[in-house]
Amino acid sequence: SQTSDQLSSFFKSGIYRFESSNAVFIDPVRVLNRSYNRFRVSPSAYYSRFFESDKAKAEPAIATNYRKRKRKQKVKRPYTLNDRERIADQRHQEARPLLLKAHDALLGAIDLLAVIRSLRSERCSSEGSRDLFLPSVKQSFVELSSVWQAPLYEITLNFPQYREPTLGGGSPVIHSCEQRLIPVFNNLVVNETSKDVEAEFLNSRYIIPRKSSFYMSDLGKIHNLIPAESDCGFNLILVDPPWENSSAHQKLKYPTLPNRHFLSLPIKQLAHTQGALLALWVTNREKLRSFVEKELFPSWGVKYMATLYWLKVKADGILTSELDLFHHRPYECLLLGYYHGESRTPECLSRFKPIPDNQVFISVPGDYSRKPPIGELLLEYAPGSEPARCIELFAREMLAGWTSWGNEPLHFQESTYFLRT
Numbered sequence: 026s027q028t029s030d031q032l033s034s035f036f037k038s039g040i041y042r043f044e045s046s047n048a049v050f051i052d053p054v055r056v057l058n059r060s061y062n063r064f065r066v067s068p069s070a071y072y073s074r075f076f077e078s079d080k081a082k083a084e085p086a087i088a089t090n091y092r093k094r095k096r097k098q099k100v101k102r103p104y105t106l107n108d109r110e111r112i113a114d115q116r117h118q119e120a121r122p123l124l125l126k127a128h129d130a131l132l133g134a135i136d137l138l139a140v141i142r143s144l145r146s147e148r149c150s151s152e153g154s155r156d157l158f159l160p161s162v163k164q165s166f167v168e169l170s171s172v173w174q175a176p177l178y179e180i181t182l183n184f185p186q187y188r189e190p191t192l193g194g195g196s197p198v199i200h201s202c203e204q205r206l207i208p209v210f211n212n213l214v215v216n217e218t219s220k221d222v223e224a225e226f227l228n229s230r231y232i233i234p235r236k237s238s239f240y241m242s243d244l245g246k247i248h249n250l251i252p253a254e255s256d257c258g259f260n261l262i263l264v265d266p267p268w269e270n271s272s273a274h275q276k277l278k279y280p281t282l283p284n285r286h287f288l289s290l291p292i293k294q295l296a297h298t299q300g301a302l303l304a305l306w307v308t309n310r311e312k313l314r315s316f317v318e319k320e321l322f323p324s325w326g327v328k329y330m331a332t333l334y335w336l337k338v339k340a341d342g343i344l345t346s347e348l349d350l351f352h353h354r355p356y357e358c359l360l361l362g363y364y365h366g367e368s369r370t371p372e373c374l375s376r377f378k379p380i381p382d383n384q385v386f387i388s389v390p391g392d393y394s395r396k397p398p399i400g401e402l403l404l405e406y407a408p409g410s411e412p413a414r415c416i417e418l419f420a421r422e423m424l425a426g427w428t429s430w431g432n433e434p435l436h437f438q439e440s441t442y443f444l445r446t
């Protein structure tokens with residue numbers, strides 16, 4: 026039947042496409058696992074929040090959600106909005122029906138809801154994954170990078186021995202075990218092989234996916250990633266900036282930067298000469314949205330194309346907060362735009378694939394500020410020849426086929442987030 030087809034493709038891809046809706050549900054653990062062959066992402070480590078054991082298991086939650094929603098709509102606003110808040114509210118009112126429709130699609134997918142409830146406890150492989158890693162210390166890369174010894178710090182990559190079949194059916198290439206010591210800061214660290222690699226740095230272990238690389242540095246060094254040859258730029262650029270906000274909790278998690286710093290990101294220089302798709306995570310603050318529209322995209326040479334919404338739900342399918350809560354919306358936006366590349370005529374953008382506006386993707390959030398891996402869904406819009414060259418800026422994790430840059434791109438690569446298969 027149709028639903029079981031949808032479910033079985035979800036089990037393979039981690040992506041569930043709802044019928045007659047512009048929404049998808051994503052299980053980040055399944056999506057991320059496609060980057061690994063020797064390890065798996067630990068569901069319990071990924072889903073560290075939003076799985077309250079007893080509450081999540083309670084069945085009637087869905088029914089009460091409908092009642093709650095009816096009641097919520099009647100709530101009057103306690104104060105009048107200022108100009109900026111009015112614009113923000115207008116944006117929210119436009120998004121609201123799309124988000125409700127997407128959420129209804131999720132609440133209607135009973136089979137999927139049952140799967141979501143068990144996402145955290147799931148064992149992905151039938152043999153049972155073994156959690157065999159030695160205790161690992163969480164490093165503060167930001168602190169380590171600022172000490173005088175920083176240029177001396179090295180990461181050890183332990184490449185395994187493996188046989189790689191050749192495409193033409195000839196005899197396989199044998200890769201032998203190899204250990205490489207490489208400076209960890211201000212240096213491009215590459216795993217060019219098709220196997221995950223275990224790495225050691227100080228007292229911690231990290232898992233580096235196949236065909237991936239990272240460059241761990243402060244913003245001041247990002248120009249080192251600008252490709253020397255003009256046709257080696259990136260076709261897909263995903264950016265999740267450390268926007269300033271007033272949350273005290275946020276301040277403990279990572280440093281932030283004032284908006285003007287992002288104006289100097291060398292997007293044009295990083296982009297491929299054939300053009301690039303740029304995807305930018307923004308918060309719901311109106312001041313930020315207008316900065317992006319009026320200053321940031323124009324200074325990057327990016328033409329705005331579409332907005333994607335990330336709707337956040339708990340394990341029982343209910344929104345993580347009330348949809349209409351002004352300062353704590355259960356959704357975030359990803360703004361998409363094209364950089365035209367070398368051809369400068371305005372018509373050149375018509376060569377690029379049109380991006381549908383207002384798509385919604387739903388997931389259960391992982392750690393604080395961790396975004397779901399939507400790079401793959403964006404790939405189909407990346408201009409230029411395949412495979413697209415992809416980079417994530419301000420990354421805290423790595424993906425097969427991607428370059429990750431930021432001051433802590435190894436953060437979620439730490440071995441406690443993984444299981445051995």
Ligand code: SAM
Nearest residue numbers: 243244265266267279280395396419421431432
């Ligand atoms: N996309 C990430 C995820 O899903 O986990 C979250 C990125 S978080 C919003 C922003 C990141 O930018 C943090 O890791 C922070 O440490 C980093 N950052 C802050 N200031 C930076 C700087 N000056 N240079 C490089 N990275 C910086």
